[in-house]
Amino acid sequence: MKDVAARAGVGLKTVSRVVNGEPGVTPDTERRVQEAIESLGFRRNDSARVLRKGRTASIGLVLEDLADPFYGPLSRAVEEVARAHGALLINGSSAEDPDREQELALALCARRVDGLIVIPAGHDHRYLEPEIKAGIATVFVDRPPGRIDADVVLSDSFGGARAGVAHLIAHGHRRIAFIGDQPRIHTTVERLRGYREAMEDAGLEIDDSWVALGSTAPERVQQAVTAVLSGPEPVTAIFAGNNRVTVTAVRVLAGQDRRVALVGFDDIELADLLGITVIAQDAATLGRTAAERLFRRLDGANDEPAQVALETVLIPRGSGEIPPSD
């Protein structure tokens, strides 16, 4: 407020009058204060008050992929919490592009959302520091932020993947592939770490050819699955790094003569009827927990940012219990 007063050439009391809509300020002075506020990015550190003042409160959600069914229940849960607080939810998608994520997050801030929930695509979120300082509550979900300290709610990717791979090992598998998403994504790294740890715990060496990371486009996954099933010593089981990988892996395996075991990270619709064993994370609880943390912040909570890791659940349905074909 001191910076605003100095820039506008007025006293602190005048700034306070303008911000609180009190009388006794000439239109010209009010305009100068407003301009100083805008140019300095000053914002009332009490977004909940905006709500009481009549404007519809809103929160922004930066998603990663609008077409990924994993984010559907997450978004809806965020929306339900927002609605319970009388706020609108505005979404956008980064399409897994860090520049796009930044552009979208800042565009939502410029459109005066009161808070922001971000599924980060990038690894450097210092661009959000001025917004957070200006009072925009910010919570990360699904993946942690980079180079800033903020609340984050995610699933235990490491523990989930380790449990899934250990399940395959317990059913007799020794040669197990890991087909995952892009290696720059936090969840990919954590799930790969879980795979490696489970293999190591069982005293199993990993052949480099068993690990394939990259795009989740069907063509890439199809190629990767086909590759680990080829050669003189093909794998007898596959751990799929997320729902997009699982869907394509299931299709490829359906066309094989030999039965190959499969455990996928993330549950998928109709997996029950297809007998697909999964490590399920609870997308709705992720969204709800993140949104509740956000509204706690908007209500004035100012404890240190924290990380919440939700447990995953192994759901055996058949595909993960297939014994090794050799």
Place this chain on the structure above:
Amino acid sequence: MKDVAARAGVGLKTVSRVVNGEPGVTPDTERRVQEAIESLGFRRNDSARVLRKGRTASIGLVLEDLADPFYGPLSRAVEEVARAHGALLINGSSAEDPDREQELALALCARRVDGLIVIPAGHDHRYLEPEIKAGIATVFVDRPPGRIDADVVLSDSFGGARAGVAHLIAHGHRRIAFIGDQPRIHTTVERLRGYREAMEDAGLEIDDSWVALGSTAPERVQQAVTAVLSGPEPVTAIFAGNNRVTVTAVRVLAGQDRRVALVGFDDIELADLLGITVIAQDAATLGRTAAERLFRRLDGANDEPAQVALETVLIPRGSGEIPPSD
């Protein structure tokens, strides 16, 4: 512009200078003109120009349900077109509530989107008339608007449902149920009309107990499917009104001793592996077509609003080709 000039107490030339950012206007006059513009809801009828002036252009999309996988590819297609035009996409969901739809659409307009794509929940869109007059291009998708004239892009729900039911009749079925969504939704009405016409064309009478409309919550659909399979003369085939109904119907049918034929409106992921016959609409093309129409409007096209109806495709995969059990 005349109203703005009168309200601000300046000449037309001055309003034009302010709007076009030309010099020769005192700060005080500029402020008065801006206030007049805001209070009158005047907006430049040329949103594309905003884009060239530096502010990131944006379009808003009002969805119906964030968790319905049908809207995932639709949203992503809209986003891809927006991005190709250098614009951001901002989403929100009405959760099938007309009041919420209006609140969200107007909130997006207040946040200065250049255009709006709406999947309507309500049947009266006159609330959008001032926004459309003010230059916010508006296109409806999936369902038509009510009581206003605007571009709309949808699938041929009537023709698709008629073809799906005719397919079941061609496979020998005479007692066919229609399990659909809420009767106030346009697509429900059209698909039910297609079902009735196909039955009538084949000279088949419809028993009232075969038609069940309502929420797509799993419990309601489960009850409805169970009901049409009970009694002295159960149906031998089911037409499911949309993907949410199909998913639950498939689960119920999987638990039956007797084989019951099923055709569902909308394709669903992994339906190929489960052998589910569907009437597929192309959600991505719906979104892309709507977005392209929107950007045509933003680029200045001012031909009469039109309705585009996209064809559906019947994909036989087994469930729709099961013969009658009696």
